Amino acid sequence: MSEQAPIEKQEYNITVYTENHVGLLNRIAMIFTRRKINIDSLNVSPSEIEGIHRFNIVINETEEVVSKIARQIEKQVEVLKVYYNTNEDVIWQEMALYKVPTDIIAEKAKVERLLRENGARAVVIRKDYTVFETTGHREETDNLIKVLQPFGLIEFVRSARIAIIKGSDGFNRKLREFERAEPGQDAIENEFLNSRDKVFTM
Amino acid sequence: MLTQEKQAPALPETDTMISGSQALLHALSVEGVDTIFGYPGGAIMPIYDALFDFPGNMKHVLVRHEQGGIHAGQGYARASGKVGVVFATSGPGATNLITGLADALIDSTPLVCITGQVFAHLLGTDAFQEADVIGITTPVTKWNYQVTDATEIPEVLAKAFHIARTGRPGPVLIDITKNAQLQKFAFQGYKRCDHIRSYRPKPIVRKEYIERAAELINSAQKPFVLWGQGVMLGAAEQEFREFLEKSGIPAAWTIMGAGALPSDHPLNVGMLGMHGNYGPNVMTNECDVLIAIGMRFDDRVTGRLDKYAKQAKIIHLDIDPAEIDKNVKTTVPVWGDCKETLPLLTQLVEKKQHAEWLAKFREFEQQEIDAVIREELFPTSGEMTMGEVIQQLNELTKGEAIIVSDVGQHQMVACRYAKLNHTRSNITSGGLGTMGFALPAAIGAKFGAEDRTVVAVIGDGGVQMTIQELGTIMQSGVDVKILILNNQFLGMVRQWQELFHERRYSFVDIQSPDYVQVAKGYGISGRSVNQRADLNDALKEMLEHPGSFLLEVMVTKENNVFPMVPQGCSVSEIRLK
Ligand SMILES: Cc1ncc(C[n+]2csc(CCOP(=O)(O)OP(=O)(O)O)c2C)c(N)n1
Ligand SMILES: [Mg+2]
Numbered sequence: 001m002s003e004q005a006p007i008e009k010q011e012y013n014i015t016v017y018t019e020n021h022v023g024l025l026n027r028i029a030m031i032f033t034r035r036k037i038n039i040d041s042l043n044v045s046p047s048e049i050e051g052i053h054r055f056n057i058v059i060n061e062t063e064e065v066v067s068k069i070a071r072q073i074e075k076q077v078e079v080l081k082v083y084y085n086t087n088e089d090v091i092w093q094e095m096a097l098y099k100v101p102t103d104i105i106a107e108k109a110k111v112e113r114l115l116r117e118n119g120a121r122a123v124v125i126r127k128d129y130t131v132f133e134t135t136g137h138r139e140e141t142d143n144l145i146k147v148l149q150p151f152g153l154i155e156f157v158r159s160a161r162i163a164i165i166k167g168s169d170g171f172n173r174k175l176r177e178f179e180r181a182e183p184g185q186d187a188i189e190n191e192f193l194n195s196r197d198k199v200f201t202m
Numbered sequence: 203m204l205t206q207e208k209q210a211p212a213l214p215e216t217d218t219m220i221s222g223s224q225a226l227l228h229a230l231s232v233e234g235v236d237t238i239f240g241y242p243g244g245a246i247m248p249i250y251d252a253l254f255d256f257p258g259n260m261k262h263v264l265v266r267h268e269q270g271g272i273h274a275g276q277g278y279a280r281a282s283g284k285v286g287v288v289f290a291t292s293g294p295g296a297t298n299l300i301t302g303l304a305d306a307l308i309d310s311t312p313l314v315c316i317t318g319q320v321f322a323h324l325l326g327t328d329a330f331q332e333a334d335v336i337g338i339t340t341p342v343t344k345w346n347y348q349v350t351d352a353t354e355i356p357e358v359l360a361k362a363f364h365i366a367r368t369g370r371p372g373p374v375l376i377d378i379t380k381n382a383q384l385q386k387f388a389f390q391g392y393k394r395c396d397h398i399r400s401y402r403p404k405p406i407v408r409k410e411y412i413e414r415a416a417e418l419i420n421s422a423q424k425p426f427v428l429w430g431q432g433v434m435l436g437a438a439e440q441e442f443r444e445f446l447e448k449s450g451i452p453a454a455w456t457i458m459g460a461g462a463l464p465s466d467h468p469l470n471v472g473m474l475g476m477h478g479n480y481g482p483n484v485m486t487n488e489c490d491v492l493i494a495i496g497m498r499f500d501d502r503v504t505g506r507l508d509k510y511a512k513q514a515k516i517i518h519l520d521i522d523p524a525e526i527d528k529n530v531k532t533t534v535p536v537w538g539d540c541k542e543t544l545p546l547l548t549q550l551v552e553k554k555q556h557a558e559w560l561a562k563f564r565e566f567e568q569q570e571i572d573a574v575i576r577e578e579l580f581p582t583s584g585e586m587t588m589g590e591v592i593q594q595l596n597e598l599t600k601g602e603a604i605i606v607s608d609v610g611q612h613q614m615v616a617c618r619y620a621k622l623n624h625t626r627s628n629i630t631s632g633g634l635g636t637m638g639f640a641l642p643a644a645i646g647a648k649f650g651a652e653d654r655t656v657v658a659v660i661g662d663g664g665v666q667m668t669i670q671e672l673g674t675i676m677q678s679g680v681d682v683k684i685l686i687l688n689n690q691f692l693g694m695v696r697q698w699q700e701l702f703h704e705r706r707y708s709f710v711d712i713q714s715p716d717y718v719q720v721a722k723g724y725g726i727s728g729r730s731v732n733q734r735a736d737l738n739d740a741l742k743e744m745l746e747h748p749g750s751f752l753l754e755v756m757v758t759k760e761n762n763v764f765p766m767v768p769q770g771c772s773v774s775e776i777r778l779k
Contacts, residue, residue, distance in 0.1 A: 030341050071524040077345045080400045178399045
């Protein structure tokens with residue numbers, strides 16, 4: 001298998017456009033669990049088009065595995081389109097919340113500097129605790145944990161990743177194509193044959 | 203059987219109040235359903251109540267177990283090319299369908315299964331006979347959907363049939379809560395579905411790939427075609443034959459593809475895979491261009507993948523893009539319906555004969571005949587072999603019958619040796635290898651192809667898994683020939699224990715009841731033979747008997763199926779002994 005994609009595992013961002021259908025989340029999740037692949041992050045949200053959902057899934061795998069998974073997802077009846085991208089090809093963010101005891105943090109930390117340096121802000125300040133929020137890449141949200149740990153970090157939570165594909169011009173045009181009973185000659189669905197070894201878009 | 207005019211009842215007028223159950227039955231009749239395999243129960247009673255006096259000729263076959271029902275639906279679909287329809291109740295009725303759903307998914311069989319479900323307001327309360335049917339069936343269906351409101355029924359059923367039969371076919375399950383079956387609503391007509399925006403079953407064929415494939419084929423010295431069930435699913439038998447006859451390329455089949463080209467066609471060089479023929483396996487690693495048509499490179503076909511056809515350029519024609527590059531990396535992917543892609547390819551390939559190359563296959567065949575086949579098909583002494591039973595059957599049916607096989611040694615023997623003149627004549631559980639498949643599938647096959655002789659070839663193990671379906675045969679009066687090849691063993695497992703586990707025969711020694719007595723209990727005639735001298739007469743009696751007949755043939759106990767590609771070996775390491 002010499003002409004195959006790189007064999008090292010890395011993070012891939014899988015973007016899935018779907019209909020809004022009960023049970024589809026399960027159907028998509030099973031594609032991973034069946035192959036014993038861990039989903040590192042999963043976010044379901046609306047997309048730029050009303051009624052169409054967008055899944056952002058992050059896994060750490062080889063390109064070969066990711067491309068096969070992508071085809072299995074796209075095979076599901078209610079899935080419109082699947083893309084997968086490396087971290088370089090997307091703009092991505094995760095949000096994190098940190099709860100710390102107000103008395104310690106106010107007394108011992110230079111709060112203002114801490115917030116500035118970490119691009120964080122305080123969302124809630126109460127007598128007993130304070131909640132900070134920051135948004136960024138994994139290293140950034142992780143870093144603030146380290147900073148806050150000495151001040152008695154009480155609770156931490158990080159959101160799923162959301163990602164925008166740098167090279168995408170959205171889904172509107174493609175959807176119109178799908179809605180036609182007879183798609184045109186340059187039908188969208190054959191794209192994967194064009195850029196077969198690069199990006200899966202079918 | 204009387205050939206009745208199949209007349210669908212007229213659809214109710216728009217705005218007529220009908221129940222969800224009636225809407226369901228109207229949907230089935232518009233979709234052309236003539237046979238339903240099912241079993242009633244609490245949560246599906248409103249549908250059965252509507253079925254009781256539903257006008258028209260829709261038959262309902264009462265099976266003895268829902269697994270039997272779904273395998274019958276599969277047999278019906280495989281024999282007829284139509285969608286099989288199955289009814290089951292909630293909870294245990296639905297869970298009994300799972301094996302058949304998994305089997306139908308992996309073997310791409312179009313089914314629409316209707317399950318009853320508890321009232322919508324009881325969902326999630328652990329109600330009596332409630333099971334999470336959508337959850338349980340998700341990994342084993344092409345699509346599933348739960349209906350909780352009767353107004354959804356026409357559209358959902360239309361989608362179900364469209365999804366089941368188009369693209370790569372597969373099983374669909376619709377779970378309908380009891381309130382939706384009872385609910386009356388103003389019927390707005392039934393419109394068949396031909397487009398779902400998120401589902402594109404058929405791609406547009408790309409000419410440049412056809413051209414590249416044709417170039418490769420035209421420059422090939424040693425081209426080799428492998429075909430699978432896709433040829434039949436695409437109803438492309440004729441197009442396939444024209445492609446072969448023009449290009450002159452030898453072709454071998456997977457067990458799911460058997461019959462798409464007649465057994466005795468000069469370009470048919472035999473069966474692929476673990477117990478396939480010698481030549482096709484060896485030549486896979488000799489050819490220069492491998493053309494795979496409607497097959498998915500299952501591990502039972504490829505053996506060790508990293509030693510599979512490495513020397514060859516690979517052209518893969520398939521309708522399912524997820525199959526392309528899945529197991530074997532292709533040089534030229536031809537994604538599309540082979541009914542469309544094959545004629546385009548035929549236009550571009552040069553008319554050729556690969557006489558020398560073909561002769562090589564025949565040389566290997568001769569070696570296989572000398573080492574294995576002659577002894578298996580024409581033994582003159584010792585106990586009977588499975589092969590000679592199939593051989594004698596061939597002589598009597600002349601290859602005209604539908605052969606439904608179960609799983610095990612007898613399956614491999616039936617697939618290897620059964621003569622098939624027609625397409626859709628070899629019905630077997632290929633991908634899942636489901637013991638117990640054959641008896642119910644044969645029942646379904648007969649309903650799907652009423653003017654054909656249907657012979658179920660079953661082992662003494664497998665027949666005991668779904669033997670209750672003799673009751674279905676009794677009650678429906680369907681004419682199925684049941685041929686039990688009794689080696690008094692779970693033979694295929696015993697063979698592996700002999701070859702790979704130092705003959706430690708762990709729990710493969712299976713006892714059988716007196717099958718002739720059992721059949722008799724169901725009002726089915728039967729006979730058991732253990733002498734070669736009686737075999738021909740017994741087979742004749744079975745075939746000529748008006749109605750179903752069970753024939754048990756006692757065969758030699760410790761025969762092995764050869765050739766064999768041992769697990770983990772390359773196809774070229776196929777063993778003759
Ligand atoms: C439902 C199921 N359980 C277990 C198996 C494993 N298995 C494969 S072949 C076989 C033996 C089949 O015995 P029999 O029906 O007598 O056929 P034979 O091989 O003897 O011809 C078994 C147990 C299976 N394929 N399916
Ligand atoms: Mg046996």
